Amino acid sequence: MSAPSSLPAPTAHPLPSYLQADHLGPWGIFLQQVDRVEPYLGNLARWVETLKRPKRILVVDVPIHMDDGRVAHFEGYRVQHNTSRGPGKGGVRFHQDVTLSEVMALSAWMSIKNAAVNVPYGGAKGGIRVDPKTLSRGELERMTRRYTSEIGIIIGPNKDIPAPDVNTNEQIMAWMMDTYSMNQGATATGVVTGKPVDLGGSLGRREATGRGVFTVGAEAARNIGLDISTARVAVQGFGNVGGVAGKLFAEAGARVVAVQDHGGAIYREAGLDVPSLLKHVVEKGTVAGFEHAEVMDAEKFWDVPCDIMIPAALEQQITKANAHRIQARMVIEGANGPTTPEADDILHERNVLVLPDVIANAGGVTVSYFEWVQDFSSFFWDEDEINKRLVRVMQQAFAGVWQVAEQHKVSLRTATFIVACQRILHTRELRGLYP
Numbered sequence: 001m002s003a004p005s006s007l008p009a010p011t012a013h014p015l016p017s018y019l020q021a022d023h024l025g026p027w028g029i030f031l032q033q034v035d036r037v038e039p040y041l042g043n044l045a046r047w048v049e050t051l052k053r054p055k056r057i058l059v060v061d062v063p064i065h066m067d068d069g070r071v072a073h074f075e076g077y078r079v080q081h082n083t084s085r086g087p088g089k090g091g092v093r094f095h096q097d098v099t100l101s102e103v104m105a106l107s108a109w110m111s112i113k114n115a116a117v118n119v120p121y122g123g124a125k126g127g128i129r130v131d132p133k134t135l136s137r138g139e140l141e142r143m144t145r146r147y148t149s150e151i152g153i154i155i156g157p158n159k160d161i162p163a164p165d166v167n168t169n170e171q172i173m174a175w176m177m178d179t180y181s182m183n184q185g186a187t188a189t190g191v192v193t194g195k196p197v198d199l200g201g202s203l204g205r206r207e208a209t210g211r212g213v214f215t216v217g218a219e220a221a222r223n224i225g226l227d228i229s230t231a232r233v234a235v236q237g238f239g240n241v242g243g244v245a246g247k248l249f250a251e252a253g254a255r256v257v258a259v260q261d262h263g264g265a266i267y268r269e270a271g272l273d274v275p276s277l278l279k280h281v282v283e284k285g286t287v288a289g290f291e292h293a294e295v296m297d298a299e300k301f302w303d304v305p306c307d308i309m310i311p312a313a314l315e316q317q318i319t320k321a322n323a324h325r326i327q328a329r330m331v332i333e334g335a336n337g338p339t340t341p342e343a344d345d346i347l348h349e350r351n352v353l354v355l356p357d358v359i360a361n362a363g364g365v366t367v368s369y370f371e372w373v374q375d376f377s378s379f380f381w382d383e384d385e386i387n388k389r390l391v392r393v394m395q396q397a398f399a400g401v402w403q404v405a406e407q408h409k410v411s412l413r414t415a416t417f418i419v420a421c422q423r424i425l426h427t428r429e430l431r432g433l434y435p
């Protein structure tokens with residue numbers, strides 16, 4: 001019998017307009033990234049169309065009673081990009097700018113991220129087009145519960161497992177878990193991750209993404225002969241991801257010389273006192289006003305002399321306007337999508353090594369996977385065990401990506417896509433098509 005990969009490529013009908021590569025937006029960027037890796041997929045390229053079409057898109061109306069008696073309607077989404085490797089997995093975002101294109105792209109990047117670190121998940125993402133700051137706590141809870149009920153037909157511990165993302169947190173995960181469980185008639189902790197520890201959440205989850213950023217950063221530094229114990233680090237965003245990554249770099253001896261957040265930027269050539277800065281951020285909500293540092297113009301952050309730069313705040317921060325000014329040898333993407341495609345090319349030409357989001361910030365989803373495993377077994381690990389396993393997963397994943405980048409002489413972003421797409425399409429081929 002001939003190998004499945006020797007069969008002719010499946011024929012494809014033209015994509016609907018909103019799925020076309022020239023349709024501007026995040027989904028268009030994802031399609032371009034897939035086109036870039038197609039030449040490296042060998043026989044698996046015959047399945048590549050799979051990646052260009054989300055498996056399932058659900059758009060839901062979310063009506064709720066507002067506190068003043070009105071009925072308000074919000075638009076919600078859940079997209080399962082690919083489930084060849086396992087249940088869908090990805091966060092839920094509450095933001096006024098959420099669009100279907102964005103949720104589609106984010107779900108696809110979750111497929112890539114989950115395959116890159118080799119956790120047994122497909123990719124999914126959800127969102128509601130709403131500014132949650134305009135809602136009371138009661139309105140937020142009603143909206144979350146109705147949204148969960150509406151997407152309840154496609155989520156579940158074995159189907160698709162939401163998690164926190166922008167403007168969603170442990171409390172929202174607790175409401176989602178409770179709503180799903182009420183509808184099922186049985187507690188199902190494994191339906192979401194990022195829950196409070198007292199409700200089946202995992203120790204180490206809060207620090208996991210920053211720890212992953214540090215782990216891949218340390219591996220890459222060793223590969224390029226950069227000594228972390230003398231390196232200068234600049235961090236944009238000093239929250240969950242940037243704060244933890246900064247702390248771990250400082251503990252390894254690095255000097256965190258500059259930090260920028262929404263309140264401003266600070267600088268200290270001899271290195272900031274990171275534990276004191278973290279305390280200041282907890283009290284004041286920003287790095288601005290930290291007294292043991294010089295105040296720096298926020299825009300000057302991009303010119304700071306440093307060896308490692310960690311964008312850990314928002315999307316599209318490194319652009320063609322500032323990419324040529326960055327002095328670091330290495331950029332570690334803690335945030336999702338902080339580098340625009342043009343800026344990525346500029347950094348590549350300038351020999352600045354970029355550790356892409358799809359591998360660099362995958363520590364969070366890796367510990368989410370540990371949370372889900374612990375929920376299934378109802379047996380919970382200590383934090384040391386979780387951190388050790390996380391480091392092992394990140395190191396192994398990064399070593400594989402590094403090897404592929406060297407083999408094909410491509411960027412780490414393209415290499416991560418090659419590794420991930422091959423894994424996804426290999427399972428697609430093994431499973432075959434039903435019927």
Ligand code: NAD
Pocket residue numbers: 166209236237238239240241242260261262263286312313314315334335336361362364365
């Ligand atoms: P967070 O809310 O804890 O921190 C965000 C930080 O960004 C804050 O320091 C804030 O001041 C700063 N910031 C906001 N607006 C800014 C601006 N205009 N200029 C400069 N700084 C600004 O968020 P987080 O959990 O640390 O997430 C940061 C990024 O990492 C996001 O892109 C998120 O999607 C991504 N990410 C987070 C996780 C996770 O587990 N938390 C996992 C993967 C990716």
